[in-house]
Amino acid sequence: MTITIKNLTVELEDIKILHNISIQIPIKSFTCILGENGAGKSTLLRVIANDISDYSGFISRIKETDLVYLPQNIESPPFLTASEIVSLGFYNSKFTKQKVTHLSNELIETCGISKIKNQLFENISSGEKQRVWIAFALAQSKDFILMDEPLSSVDTDSRKGFYELLKGIVESGKTIILVSHHIEDVTIYADNIIRLEKGCVV
């Protein structure tokens, strides 16, 4: 099973951002979209996330209910603690409150954020914030997690731990597509790499 993209061209405000892209992204794997700033990485991710509908070409769509799209620089939700955000991931589940608390705590444990779970989200570090979003995405138990530059302001050591977490999640059967410009990390951890340059695959 793959997500197939054929001859995809995207123009935003009269500027051609993606030129005739054809790729295949295997599911249940860890894919990285790599490239310089302005290469069209985020646009490609947004097309996959159904966030852009104005394009030409073919893409085998992921159902909106199956994916979580975490855009770049998500504004911190005010007032909420880390664990409140994770439990919001269970919004559509029919679980009891106790069950939600229990499951959230498990996810918090998995994502390594137990220490900060009761802190306000605004006050935790950016690496921890990304882990909270991962836990939130996992709570929604959706199959596809799409992330745009989650680690742009995270130091190298924390990045390593984060990628190992993602690796584990993919092994549990999820598909992760991540946009990054850190070539060295990606080559170690990703199953597939899509390199973009000026809107074309290279």
Next chain:
Amino acid sequence: MQISVQYFILGLIIFGLVLVGIFTGPSDFSIKEMFDGLLRKNDHISQVIIWDMRIPRILASIIVGNCLGLAGVLIQLSTRSSLGDPNLFGIGGGAAIFIAAGFGGLFVISSFFSLIGCIISSTLVALGLSMLISTPNLSATKLALMGIAVAALTISIGTAIISHGRVFPSQIIGLVSGSFSSSNWENVFYLLIIFCICFAISICLARKFFAIMLGDILTKSLGVNPIKIRLFAMTIVGVLSGVSVFSGGIIGFVGLVSPHISRRLFGNSTINLIISSSIIGGLITLFADQLARLLFAPSELPVGLATTILGAPTMMYLALKVK
């Protein structure tokens, strides 16, 4: 402290203030006369003063406060901002324009239709404001700038109409700075019905408000439409502001301060926020009205001045605490 205990204490304070409202005032009655009046034991004048003046006034101030507290928390929840007050953002100003037009002699209508007019005009302002702020990245600054601009606009339109007509200064002060001195049972009845409806709807939406705290994109991933919820919330805010301005004039800061106090006391649960912010709004307004009534008795302060005197320093304190 347990949440039920906190609610009990709030209830106790309100009860105390109600007693103050019933038993104190410029008229010189003995305690016995007032009790007789309260229990309708004889045809003493105290009966009229207590049942037709003081009690409706107390109830009106509490329920208007409930409306403002609820409207404030709805704005703050639906815009994810810690700013937001129906009257400081000009939503109440919509109703004030309508009342000013009535004062100015542009039309003569019954109080029921005046209420409807107030509700419609402030709801229109609320919807206009929510159109203006429905941008993808709504920041607290943008919201505040829009709100202040809308408020300035409504106030100047209202003032223009008032200066055009021949209006008594006390009416103007009552409208612009708030007053409950002319409250009656009819008012209380309208207030109660509208507040209860709005409150019930808000409680039903509470879970959705919690979800939209995440921001628009992630809220959509939960299958909730944030724009629809925001529009709905702002409509309720418009109705609440309309009815509160109809009954008490423009009373600032209650809607801004109540959600902050309730967040500190009751935490983040949206249901508790909606309930407690309404109660705290009622408490603040009742307290402010008693201050307004008694501080310089027999002359009265406008209640909006009292809420501002209480609310502005509280807001400054909270602003200093926020990073």
